[in-house]
Amino acid sequence: MIRSMAFLPGNTPNMLINGDSFGADALILDLEDAVAPSQKDSARILVRNYLRTHKDHSGTLVVRINSTDTDYWREDLQAVLPERPDCILPTKVDGADMVRLICREMEAIERACGMETGSVGLMPLLETAMGIEQAFAIASASPRVKALVLGGEDLTADLHSKRTKEGMEILYARTRLVCAARAARVEAIDTPFTDVNDMEGLRADAAFAKGLGFGGKLVISPRHIDTVNEVFSPSQEEIDYAREVLHCIAEAKENGLGVVALRGKMIDAPIVARAQQVFDAARTIYGDIF
Amino acid sequence: MSKLTASIKDALVSAGVRDGMTLSFHHHLRNGDAVLVMTVTALRELGIRDITLSASALFQVHAPIIAAMEDGTITGIETGYAGGDMGAAISAGKLQRKAVFRSHGHRPADIEGGKIHIDIAVIAAPTSDPEGNCSGKYGRSACGSLGYAMPDAQFADRVIVVTDNLVDYPLVDFSIPETQVDYVVTVDSIGDPRGIVSSTTRITRDPVGLRIAKYAADSILHSGLLKDGFSFQTGAGGATLAAAMYLKEIMLKKEVHGSFCMGGITGYLVDMLESGCFESLMDVQCFDLTAVESLRKNPGHREVSATQYASPTAKSCIADRLDAVILGATEIDTDFNVNVHTDSRGVIMGGSGGHSDVAAGAKLTIIAAPLIRARLPLIVDRVNCISTPGSTVDLLVTQYGMAVNPLNRELEQRLRDAKLPVVDIRELQARAENLSGRPQPLIMGDRVVADVLYRDGSLLDQIRMKELL
Structure with missing residues (x-):
């Protein structure tokens, strides 16, 4: 379960060393935007060593590689893939062909290293208009794809629109991406909230994304992690309701009843499915206290 | 006349x-x-x-007197803290006699x-x-x-x-x-x-410091001490002030009306006073202009002597009435002894100040510090200098979780019940060493350059000569 995915610049040892203390469900070791061209080499080495010394990391480790229109992405993969990160996050993915290109490169490296092919997943970052329009094709292009991730900043530039806190300009992209991801049975991760100091704005933005169906959100500041985790966790009210629904259904089954109602409302299959999702998520997050 | x-x-x-x-x-x-x-x-x-x-206390600004140490004008120093070149000069043996550190x-x-x-x-x-x-x-x-x-x-x-x-x-x-x-x-x-004094006191934006601060505030929340009449002391630096920020949020949300804050007073503690978190500030020292102004104007902000602050031989003192304190450390060992006197090279860089006083007096003493600092682990087998005895420290809080002194079982149970990340101090030590490696043992000179006295007058530790290359 990934509620928060936090970026850590691949060229800053202090952030890398402390990265897993911030409570993010997934860490993105960044070789792309956060790293200047002159530091790409050293960042690769640092990230490779980080992966090597964090084999027992309890969360998900993801590496953001440079886009396929640069000279860096193959070297990025060659440096980090042998250290078995959980996923690669390729950028500016705009179609299934790009996914397949990256997958071929990954497979070649996996074979060369004696790794099981397909063992490292993909979380394509969709941050172009074409990428959004191709979302389902991208999500379905390979079984490696575990999630679609929205990059709202680059997308708005491509849309010729202005990025706002309200986010109406990316509403279509958000809903399109969620729908494509869910149709392909992969996770949907929302774009980051970029005002580091606006905690109320962050909470509202994350809650809106959760309402649209996103399972989690990118995070650019460690200070945002707690809030994002909180928003994307089931609330006590949701957990209580899910418990009631599941209890009601179990009781109905025991008594041989086909149709049941709770709080005056029919409990049908979608409600049960949603209750089970909430129940499973709560169990994952809260463990035995739940 | x-x-x-x-x-x-x-x-x-x-x-x-x-x-x-x-x-x-x-x-x-x-x-x-x-x-x-x-x-x-x-x-x-x-x-x-x-x-x-x-x-x-002595600071870098006093470094011109090192010449007077070398020419025999000054042959002895008794202090609570020696920062910058003053500490280094004592470590280098520039005094004819041993320096004496008192709290x-x-x-x-x-x-x-x-x-x-x-x-x-x-x-x-x-x-x-x-x-x-x-x-x-x-x-x-x-x-x-x-x-x-x-x-x-x-x-x-x-x-x-x-x-x-x-x-x-x-x-x-x-x-x-x-x-x-x-x-x-x-x-x-x-x-x-x-x-x-600084014109303003800024709270850290460092995410590591904020994580530590949050854990420290949460540990106070679940310690059983945070109730009406609560009393508190914290420092002015890094994570400790941020802990006060989180504590303020908690106190306002839970409508806890504290009794007093002791310090080392900063504008942030003044803000807590004015927000109704505390009834009064007891002030042995101001750290910023906001604190100075408050002391001048607010009758609830009271100047107190060092004796009333923390003297162990006074008929009573404020340090002994504290519920919780948050303190720093340059090193802590697996017996929870804390070093705030020497740096990673063994050179004097500070001193106890009131560290050991309030640790002894408070019901809950929290050490808040990053697990790794400049690629050196915080936790060691034995600190280079004992500034505050481990028996007076209840809890170590780092960004990777918190370790409770085994002497305080009740606290450990409370924090575990609250699902806070409680781990054994040796696990934290191993985690740090896994990231940073194990530091080489320090090589110190034979000559003792300073005695560190405990607040009861007993000899707590001695600091040996260390000349920088």
């Missing part, structure tokens, strides 16, 4: 200064102080030798008990009248409280007040009364206001 004297040198002569005496100084002007260096310069000009400096509470206890006999107290005062009624609350060099100077003024044989803001008699709102003062000297400037 007028107490006004033309210069510090004249006042020293009038006070009967001679070889072998002990002169005392307070550190309320912190890293902006000019009075200590001016006084030592006068001593050298007078050819006085073999002086013991009893200073409540901020132990110093007044030994002054009052006669173990420290002050021949002449030189008191920098941001404002004074001609008879020596003086205060730190007013003037361009305002520093707020003069709490550390109070026992010196009371017990020294001779007291010289040095000011750069002489006002008409009487200065009504005095901190030190004329009855204790022998001489008053006016100088152009007692110090640089930029080094005395």
